[in-house]
Amino acid sequence: MRPLLALLALLATTLTWATPLAIPANASWHLQLNGTLQKPNRQVYDIDLYDTPKQTITTLKAQGRIVICYFSAGTWEDWRSDAKLYPKAAIGKPLPEWPGERWLDYRRNDVRALLAKRLDLARGKGCNGVDPDNVDGYANDNGLKLTKAQQISFNRWLAGEAHKRNLSIGLKNAVDLLPQLADHFDFAVNESCYQYKECGGYAAMRRQGKPILIAEYRAYNAKLCSSAKTSGFRLQFFNLDLKGTGKACP
Template sequence: MPKVTDTWQWQLSGSLNTSIDAKVYDIDLFDAPLTTINALKASGRAVVCYFSAGTSENWRSDFTRFTSQDMGAQNGWPGERWLDTRSANVREIMKSRLDLAASRGCDGVEPDNVDGYSNNPGFPLTSATQIDYNRFLAAEAHKRGLKVALKNTVDLLTQLEPDFDFAVNEQCNEFNECGGYSVFTNKGKPVFNAEYASKWVNDSTARATLCAANRAKNIRTLVLPLNLDGAFRFSCD
């Protein structure tokens, strides 16, 4: 788990729809009911558990473990701030989250917001500090028997591919960044892609063109709502 040909479903909010015919389900680490995780696994699905590794989210149960020094600038989503990923405390919190993923029976994890260095996080993060942090996450996940996804971080794909088992990407088609993912697919590692642009939601001809291009690249593409609430789903597979 997973294979380059595996289909996927990604839903992080709303009532989880477990009836989708997909091999890999990517769901929220904290919010997904344990009964749902168990049912998905019993039906032969692989479960990937999402958490933010690069931002604090003020509604999470472990939010109070972050210190004021750990948290920097707002990242554009309500209640979220970039984290200083060099912080030993931040890394201990992430180890605890990986412990939680293993204890809940997740097969893999999707650590999000692992490209803070390329934003304006409020800390002097660099590509070197980001590579160090992302490799830390991958190594700690593997210690716990978890597969691990590289989320976005398109400028560091070549450097980080050896450390990660698969990739989750948002909008590489919209931003013409999908070509770099050949470093994953050429190694038989899956690339799970989500697109949100209205042209692919509303225009079936445009969507068919998108899907044909991504199937040729061996990329598994979904067209989804931005808030990932399961309101609709168009699959290229």
């Protein structure tokens, strides 16, 4: 093979390897972050990065599942195994409804290095993608003076680091940032956008063929299911503790 052709072949192989696994836009999905893992017949599993053993992820993938690993990218959680590694100066105000969790100063290089290790852990465990939570700290009472521009910069950094590791990445909530971030993320996970009347913000991302996975913490609602189907969204209804299996729209 001529040298130029050999180089092109090598580049093609590298690019193929570096492309994260795409989630089908109409994929069924299961979200569970607490309790004994339930195993409904769903194509995508969104489960906790730390609490899920590598063997469980391996088994799910062998069954044809796509595994998305959840972790918090914008908050410090006192129960995580790496909690002591974060500098005290990087820890902001607590989240009132979530004991032991506080906002995190993601602008710091040392914090980003620790978050990159979380992505390394996801890759090492065999996750197909990640669901990083709390990426809208700027819009909350965080005690760190985070700005919208800094949030956009951080979220783009996070997406880039995930893609470097061959991980797909979802944009969690942060609906106000969709115009700046939709092109950088592979799918979206939203909580309660129907409750807050924000689901319309996902129209452009959906037109790109990207899956929009919506969780509503309320009783099953057929009218919302009809609306979600028209929009091309994948809607489910969950208990807030996320211990069991949600009720999916048909």
